[in-house]
Amino acid sequence: MTSPWDLYDQLIDEIPSDITVTQIHTDGKWRRIASSDDGVGMAFGMNVQSRPRIADDPSELIGRPLRDVAALAKSWNFEDAGIGMAAINAYHSHPEVALARGFTPCEENNWARTFHPYAPLVAGKRVAIIGHFPFAAAAMPDAAELNILERNLFEGDYPDSACEYLLPDMDYVFISGSAFVNKTMPRLLTLASNAHTVVLGPSTPASPALLHAGATTVISFASAHPARLEDGLAGRSLRGMYDAGARVQLSRA
Template identity: 25%
Template sequence: MSIFDALLSDLPDGDILEVRIGLNWTMVVVEVDGGLQCGLASTLKENHKHTGDPTIPDAGRLTGLSALALAGLVKSDVPTRVSLGMASVNALLPRQPASWIDQNVEDLLVSLGQNHRVALVGHFPFVPRLRNKIKNFDVIDRYPVTGDYPEGAAPEILPHVGVAAITGMTLLNGTFEGLKALCAPDAILMVIGPSTPLSPKMFDFGIDILAGSIVTDVEAVMRVIGEGANFRQVKKAGVRLVTVSRPSLNLLKS
């Protein structure tokens, strides 16, 4: 069973209230059991087509669809539909606030990096600070900047690290399983970023720590996403960053 199959297997259904597919982020707002929930995912884009075929066939009518049906788009082969599906999954996932820890991923990586070599897949804004705080630290990115390694270097780096922190975007673009397979069996495996599903089912796939996002101000976040905000702007508008670990670990601060 794939991660997506596991996540979809027992999701509740809900009513879609709002959808935003922004320049950088996709957002879905649902009503589940009388409560409002919101999910985010990075907006994946595809090359421009001249066929006239719509990227989102039901655009303009999404609020009339089943939220569970929309979540099923996470298995699509069309990138933007995958983003829409992942945001829907994240909106429908049952909330388990007792397991959420308000711990900064940057601080956690610094702590783990005192005794482990750390690899970060995905160039996050805190990378320059981590370079000064973690002695053995590598960054792998599809679009590397100075100091990063290209994604082709993953087979030479990931098998030798004690901590691998992988962006949740790899779940969307289909590269996560290959990256995970490169990691040593005893490495601490993290999935991080706003697209990350905060579900305990993720721990069944060898993942140790999840670091994701919870929208706290739906209206404000919806507005900035619709206007092309990057994640710093989205977070400022109303997002709480939370971290969850598998129960057998005691790595997180309460």
């Protein structure tokens, strides 16, 4: 019998034991972790702390094995979980690791154009997007249905609990990698098993394990420039975070 934790455990266990954490940043929208092999990982910050924190002072995690910090991804305190997913991505989304596993750079290194390549593919199809991406609807105008599911609702969105009812009937499902942080990713992949399913965004590990778990395509962000990423996120470089890395993708054959 499989467990929802299997995907998390695989991502954590594959991290080499000799890589350590060199930086942690918890300000702003993204949680970021840099590692001793020049990796840097991001994950969406969810400041939801109903459960006790494991990492009361994140700076105390500096110097710890990256694999140990990655285990925080399984925490039910989502602030901890964001740090854990950033640690997972510091390894899996290191460009050398991602490219060695078959990931290739996306044609456009531009987040706002993530959905444009899918416009002809989704024409006349039923589409669901997990996460409110403000530019998605305009990029796919010919979809027969476009259903946006979101926990923090905007006008016209479905609440995220609608996934149980909507996803099994969709042709294309796009899932934000932030679903790893709130632990919904394994269930969303199961519900979307009949669809062409794309897991995307900087919170997404560049790992083939996601394909084995049910995704059709994985789109991640790979960087080996922690300082440059901080400059980009702070607005100190022309192209922002994309001066520090590139969007990469891998699909099932």
